[in-house]
Amino acid sequence: xxxxxxxxxxxxxxxxxxxxxxxxxxxxxxxxxxxxxxxxxxxxxxxxxxxxxxxxxxxxxxxxxxxxxxxxxxxxxxxxxxxxxxxxxxxxxxxxxxxxxxxxxxxxxxxxxxxx
Amino acid sequence: xxxxxxxxxxxxxxxxxxxxxxxxxxxxxxxxxxxxxxxxxxxxxxxxxxxxxxxxxxxxxxxxxxxxxxxxxxxxxxxxxxxxxxxxxxxxxxxxxxxxxxxxxxxxxx
Numbered sequence: 001x002x003x004x005x006x007x008x009x010x011x012x013x014x015x016x017x018x019x020x021x022x023x024x025x026x027x028x029x030x031x032x033x034x035x036x037x038x039x040x041x042x043x044x045x046x047x048x049x050x051x052x053x054x055x056x057x058x059x060x061x062x063x064x065x066x067x068x069x070x071x072x073x074x075x076x077x078x079x080x081x082x083x084x085x086x087x088x089x090x091x092x093x094x095x096x097x098x099x100x101x102x103x104x105x106x107x108x109x110x111x112x113x114x115x116x
Numbered sequence: 117x118x119x120x121x122x123x124x125x126x127x128x129x130x131x132x133x134x135x136x137x138x139x140x141x142x143x144x145x146x147x148x149x150x151x152x153x154x155x156x157x158x159x160x161x162x163x164x165x166x167x168x169x170x171x172x173x174x175x176x177x178x179x180x181x182x183x184x185x186x187x188x189x190x191x192x193x194x195x196x197x198x199x200x201x202x203x204x205x206x207x208x209x210x211x212x213x214x215x216x217x218x219x220x221x222x223x224x225x226x
Contacts, residue, residue, distance in 0.1 A: 035215070044119070044220040045154070045162065045205050050213075059214050062117050095161060101209045102152035102167035109161060 002026040002105045004096045009110030016086050016114075022079040022096030022107055030054075030074035033100040036081050038092035039109075048094070049081065064090075088116035120145065120206055120218035127224040133194040136221045138206030139187060144216055146187035150209035153182060153191045157202045165204075166191060193223075201225040 008020040020036070036048040049070040050059045058070050069082040079096050091114050096107035121139040128134040138145065138153075145151055149169045154162035164173050166182035169189060179194045189208070193200055206218040 037217075044203075045156075045207075045217045047207070047215040047217060050215070059212070061214065101148075101150040101215070102164060102207070103154070103162070104164050104167075104173060106161040 002098070004098060004105055004107035006094065006096050006107035006110040009094065009112045011113045011115070012086055014087060014114055014116075017082070017084045018086065018112060020081040020083065020094055020096075020110060020112070024077045024079065024096075024098070027098075029072075029077040032098055034070075034072060034079045035097045035099075035103065036070060036079075037095045037097050037103065037106075038090075039095070040089075040092040043092075046092070050100070051079070083112070086112075086114045088114050090114050117210070117212070117214060117216055120208060120216055122204075122206060122218035122221045124219070125222045125224065127226055128193075128196045129226045130196050130198065132196050133192060134196060134223065135193075136191045136204055136206075136223070138189040138191070138208075138218045140189075140208055140216070141187055143212075144187075144208040144210040145184065145189050147211055148209050149184070151182065151184060151189040152207045153180075154205045154207065155200075155202045156205065162205065196225055198225050 003025045005023045051070045067085045071080045093109040097103040098105040153166040156162040169184045170182040
C-alpha cells in the first residue's frame, strides 16, 4: 500500500524557516517524480514545487521561488521542502504528492502557520 | 501562473447530470492533454477523479467523465448522488513545466 506521511509543520514567525518532510513507503520511491501542493485555510489548492525522480530537476511556483527549496533523499525514501523567509500568506496545509502531471497519491498534510 | 477559471458553485438534484468547466490558456489547458480533476470532501485530502483529460483511475465511478475543447476542460458527473457533494478542482500542466490549479467549484446536491 502506498503511504505518504507528511511532517514538520508548526507555528513559525514571519521571516522564519521550517523544513517539511514526507516519508514514503509501499512503492519504489526513487522511480517517481514528487510534488508539494498547499491549501490555505478555506481556500483552494495551489501547486508549490516539483522534483524529478533523480532529484536533478526542480520547478517552483512564482509565489515561493527563491524562498523554498525542494529536495529528496532516495536512500531514505524521503521528500523535503525547506521554507525560508516565511510570510503570513504561506499559512496552509502542505501535502506531499506522488507523480508528475497528475496526483494519484497524497499525504495527510501538515499545517504551517505564519501569523500576520 | 494565473489560476485556471472554474465556476464558484454548481448544483443539481439527485439523478441529474452536471458539468464543471475549467478555462485556461493556450499555454496550459489548450497546449497539453494533461488536465486532471480532484474531488475534496471537508477535512480530507483531495482524490484524483480524472487524469489526462478523460481517463479514470481504477475505482472511480464511470459516472465521472472528462473532456476538453480548446482552452476549456470539463468534468461531467452523471446520475448525481448525495456523496458527490464536495469541492472539485481542475489542474493542468503548463508550458513552463509547472502545474496550475483552478480556483475550485463547490458542488451542492439539492
